[in-house]
Amino acid sequence: MTNAEMAAADGATIKSGAFGGIVLMERAGGAVADAALARFAAAARVHVLCGPGNNGGDGYVAARILAGKGLSVRLYALAPPKPGTDAALAAETWAGPVGGLDAFAPDPADLAIDAVFGAGFSGALPDPVQSALARAVDRRCPVLAVDLPSGVNGDTGQGAGAVACAATVTFYRRKPGHLLYPGRALCGETIVAEIGVRAARPTATFENAPDLWRGALPRPGADTHKYARGAVAVFSGPRHGTGASRLAALAAQRAGAGAVTILGHPNALDIHAAHVTSIMLRAWGDDPMAALGTLKGIGAVVLGPGFGDLPLARSLAAAIVDDKGPALVLDADGITAFADDASGLFDAARVRDEPALVLTPHAGEFARLFPDLAADAAAGKLAMARAAAERAGAVVVLKGPDTVIAAPDGRAAVNANATPALATAGSGDVLAGAVAGLAAQGMPAFEAACAAVWLHGEAGRASGPLAIAEDLIAALPAHLSKLV
Numbered sequence: 001m002t003n004a005e006m007a008a009a010d011g012a013t014i015k016s017g018a019f020g021g022i023v024l025m026e027r028a029g030g031a032v033a034d035a036a037l038a039r040f041a042a043a044a045r046v047h048v049l050c051g052p053g054n055n056g057g058d059g060y061v062a063a064r065i066l067a068g069k070g071l072s073v074r075l076y077a078l079a080p081p082k083p084g085t086d087a088a089l090a091a092e093t094w095a096g097p098v099g100g101l102d103a104f105a106p107d108p109a110d111l112a113i114d115a116v117f118g119a120g121f122s123g124a125l126p127d128p129v130q131s132a133l134a135r136a137v138d139r140r141c142p143v144l145a146v147d148l149p150s151g152v153n154g155d156t157g158q159g160a161g162a163v164a165c166a167a168t169v170t171f172y173r174r175k176p177g178h179l180l181y182p183g184r185a186l187c188g189e190t191i192v193a194e195i196g197v198r199a200a201r202p203t204a205t206f207e208n209a210p211d212l213w214r215g216a217l218p219r220p221g222a223d224t225h226k227y228a229r230g231a232v233a234v235f236s237g238p239r240h241g242t243g244a245s246r247l248a249a250l251a252a253q254r255a256g257a258g259a260v261t262i263l264g265h266p267n268a269l270d271i272h273a274a275h276v277t278s279i280m281l282r283a284w285g286d287d288p289m290a291a292l293g294t295l296k297g298i299g300a301v302v303l304g305p306g307f308g309d310l311p312l313a314r315s316l317a318a319a320i321v322d323d324k325g326p327a328l329v330l331d332a333d334g335i336t337a338f339a340d341d342a343s344g345l346f347d348a349a350r351v352r353d354e355p356a357l358v359l360t361p362h363a364g365e366f367a368r369l370f371p372d373l374a375a376d377a378a379a380g381k382l383a384m385a386r387a388a389a390e391r392a393g394a395v396v397v398l399k400g401p402d403t404v405i406a407a408p409d410g411r412a413a414v415n416a417n418a419t420p421a422l423a424t425a426g427s428g429d430v431l432a433g434a435v436a437g438l439a440a441q442g443m444p445a446f447e448a449a450c451a452a453v454w455l456h457g458e459a460g461r462a463s464g465p466l467a468i469a470e471d472l473i474a475a476l477p478a479h480l481s482k483l484v
């Protein structure tokens with residue numbers, strides 16, 4: 001849930017009359033105390049750092065509970081809570097002394113509970129907070145964060161001055177900032193505490209996991225045939241640039257597509273012919289688009305991996321994207337081809353009710369296609385991908401260690417299972433092929449993209465830290481077949 005979605009859920013829960021905000025705060029502080037006792041019961045002292053808002057309120061509650069359990073608790077406040085707030089009520093229940101943050105002097109055997117800022121924080125961490133957190137790091141004192149490490153923005157994961165915590169206790173649902181970097185790396189172990197919040201309405205933000213798309217996975221009927229199981233066309237690069245398209249074609253097959261064809265110049269097909277067996281090859285002469293037209297029942301096309309010829313990529317993509325044609329996965333050179341002007345492509349893509357264009361940029365390609373969105377880095381990766389998807393009428397897969405998949409209707413998922421093993425040449429080509437393989441089998445573009453990104457991540461994990469792109473392809477089916 002984004003901060004706004006969480007605030008709405010919080011407000012709806014309180015408005016429903018089941019219990020007031022102070023009850024939620026008691027439960028939240030209780031969950032923090034539980035986490036501290038479960039993981040740091042042997043701490044010599046517990047230092048609780050409290051901010052002026054509700055995050056601080058949770059800190060006062062946790063401090064009171066931990067002191068009641070016999071721990072040695074000290075509490076420091078950046079500023080007192082505003083009168084009349086739940087946090088002020090919580091602070092009244094803390095009977096011990098309240099020091100300033102400058103009095104915080106941790107030891108390695110202690111625990112620090114960071115309840116300075118949570119969901120309500122924006123901007124730059126005030127100096128006294130930065131220096132207190134830095135002291136915890138310098139003195140090797142583990143930090144348990146309440147909701148978020150202070151300074152991390154819950155919507156973007158950005159957080160200048162925030163420090164790495166041993167663990168973070170958040171409430172009801174994880175926020176994008178727990179999954180997007182650098183926030184993800186700063187949270188440590190993330191514990192989600194159910195505190196009785198009930199969402200009023202469905203939300204549009206997800207962690208990418210099978211629950212989100214499992215129901216849309218292709219399950220071929222007994223009467224299927226190879227074309228009904230999904231036909232994919234992949235445009236090849238030139239003679240000395242065929243590998244990327246071959247990786248995409250193989251990945252499309254391993255994602256279950258029944259018939260995969262590589263389209264290319266005859267020179268390039270000679271090279272492919274020496275490598276592939278069950279993949280079909282179709283030569284283009286002067287007119288690659290006409291060659292595509294001769295293929296039967298194509299459900300998805302991959303254009304861009306290793307393609308090389310930017311003007312040709314541009315004209316092919318423009319010809320493929322229309323009101324009824326196959327899905328198009330546009331990657332690599334296919335994206336770069338539209339760096340100067342993508343408005344015509346986007347206008348054509350937006351005609352479809354269900355998106356049929358999937359863009360799979362890494363950060364550099366994204367900046368070429370959406371320079372204005374990329375320039376506003378403070379908006380964060382989630383907002384950037386959402387805005388791009390809406391503008392393009394396309395599913396946007398903004399790749400990286402925390403890949404975001406966004407649909408034009410506002411849905412967006414943050415992926416969390418990727419490992420650095422995926423940072424290997426050709427890995428993106430495999431992903432593009434897997435998206436096309438699933439889309440050709442009739443999976444809607446957003447679900448197909450989410451599923452492919454997740455399967456790609458699992459394939460990376462299963463293939464170990466030294467995986468190469470070929471290994472990822474081989475590892476795809478095991479994870480897919482477990483889900484269907």
Ligand SMILES: NC(=O)C1=CN([C@@H]2O[C@H](COP(=O)(O)OP(=O)(O)OC[C@H]3O[C@@H](n4cnc5c(N)ncnc54)[C@H](OP(=O)(O)O)[C@@H]3O)[C@@H](O)[C@H]2O)[C@@H](O)CC1
Binds near residue numbers: 010051058116117195
């Ligand atoms: N949602 C839930 O279900 C539940 C939520 N709960 C808890 O509530 C937390 C959210 O509380 P919150 O909204 O009061 O925000 P919080 O993070 O305490 O910060 C706000 C304070 O910080 C200040 N401030 C902000 N930026 C600043 C800056 N740059 N520099 C300096 N000051 C700055 C800001 O000042 P202001 O902007 O108002 O002047 C205000 O005083 C959430 O993380 C969770 O822990 C649980 O109790 C129960 C269930």
Ligand SMILES: Nc1ncnc2c1ncn2[C@@H]1O[C@H](COP(=O)(O)OP(=O)(O)O)[C@@H](O)[C@H]1O
Binds near residue numbers: 420421422425
């Ligand atoms: N550090 C990382 N951790 C996890 N996944 C990564 C990391 N770096 C890259 N990836 C993933 O690896 C793939 C690389 O794609 P791309 O940059 O297009 O590479 P290529 O063009 O060589 O195929 C993407 O799916 C991306 O999300």
Ligand SMILES: [K+]
Binds near residue numbers: 115116118147149
């Ligand atoms: K915090």
